[in-house]
Amino acid sequence: MTHRYKVREIAQQAGLSEATVDRVLHDRPGVRENTRAEVQQAITDLDKQRTQLKLNGRKFLFDVVMQTPARFSTEFRSALEAELPMLSPAVVRCRFHLRETESVPRMVEDLTRIAAKGSHGVIVKAPDDPDVVATIDHLVEVGIPVVTYVTDVPDSKRSSYVGIDNRAAGATAAYLVDSWLADGDAAVLIVSTSNIFRNEGEREMGFRSTLRALGSERGTAGRRVVEITDSEGLDETVELLVEHALAEHDRLEAVYSIGGGNTGAVRAFERLGRRCRVFVGHDLDSDNRRLLRSGSVSAILHHDLRADARLACRILMQEGGGVGGVEGERSPIQILTRFNAPHSSH
Structure with missing residues (x-):
């Protein structure tokens, strides 16, 4: 043979x-x-x-496009830059296009500009919107592969999604919140960034459905859930929205923060003299690390940003013919408390 x-x-x-x-x-x-x-x-x-x-001798130029609070994009950028030397003997450079404001037109503008200038691949955290789908498809059609990160745009021609199973993450948060609250009729506050990102909707669905299922196991209707949204994950906005929710609902004793702004949420509880018995959030950024250490946040659902960055780059390198055998897979969900959280997220 x-x-x-x-x-x-x-x-x-x-x-x-x-x-x-x-x-x-x-x-x-x-x-x-x-x-x-x-x-x-x-x-x-x-x-x-x-x-x-x-x-050996191959050079790749990737673009990273994100609409997310700076605390997360800063963490991911640091993780990616730490990982780039590990991709040798190829030489990989990245350009960053980072915005805190969530806007479909701005996202389309950034991606369209990349399509015109050229790139070897794009890592994008983008809204799941028809205009974004069309723009990602255009990038792929002109020979620029795309990997979606943290939140997927599944109807597009992107090569792969990198990140956690968001519905499973929401279910995990529900299990933690319900277990720590134990018996009683305490209500839970869900804090989300907006409704334009698919990952937040998936996390919420996982949280609500699991909370109902846990209630059914106990023979109850499940805990009451109050939701606030359109905060853009900004502390000042979250603080005001949480204060209003607390003023209207006297049984709120737990928070599931889907999108961020956790410092603002903690301040709102403190300002009104209310006790938050359980607080579960996402991503070990500098704010959440501090809140974990102080005990203001009970647990953070996290994933290895360096592993994510490495996988995203290798998928794009594979699309460019540089490597082979790379398969996309979901990032493991880590449950971090003040007792096991590392000093650095990467």
Whole structure:
């Protein structure tokens, strides 16, 4: 049988005789299983070396486009820049287009500009909107692959989604909140950024459905849920919205913060002299790290930003013919408390 490597190459890599390798490749009898495994490992190693040779001298320029509070984009940028040297021998550079304001026209504008200038790939955190879908499709059509990050745009021609299973994250938050509240009729406040990002809707659905299911297991209707939205994750806006919610609902004793602005939410409870028994949020940014240490936040649902950055870049490199065998997979959800949270998120 033919093979992509010469028998001599495989034999040198495996430290075996050419005759032994030939018997393995032709599936002849009289070869031990561990010897077959050694030959297969040698072929795998040669594949990796060939990939490294293909990457030698290759240069990639990726664009990162995000509409998100600066506390998260800063964390992701630091994680990505820390990971770039690990992608050698290829040379990877990134341009960053970061906005705190959520706007579909601005997102379309940023992506359209990239399509005109050219890029080897785009990592984007974008609203799931028809205009955004059309613009991502245009990028792909002109030869620029796209990876969606944190929140997906599944109807577009993007190559892959990188991030957590957001519905599972919402379900996890519901389990934590309900367990820590235990018995009683305490209500829960959901704080979201806006309704234009798919991930926030998925987290909310996972949270609500799981909270109902947990209530049903106890033979109750489930906890009351109060929602505030359109905060853009900004502390000042969140603080005002939470104050209004607390003034109208005297049983609010827990918070599930889907999108951020947690410092503002904590201040609102403190200003009104109300106790927040359970507070679950997302992402170990500088604010949440401080709030965890102080005990103001009970738990943070987090994911490894460096692993995300590495996977996103490798998917784009694969689209450019630089590597192979890269498959998208969901990021593991980490539950962090003040007892196990690292000093740095990456």
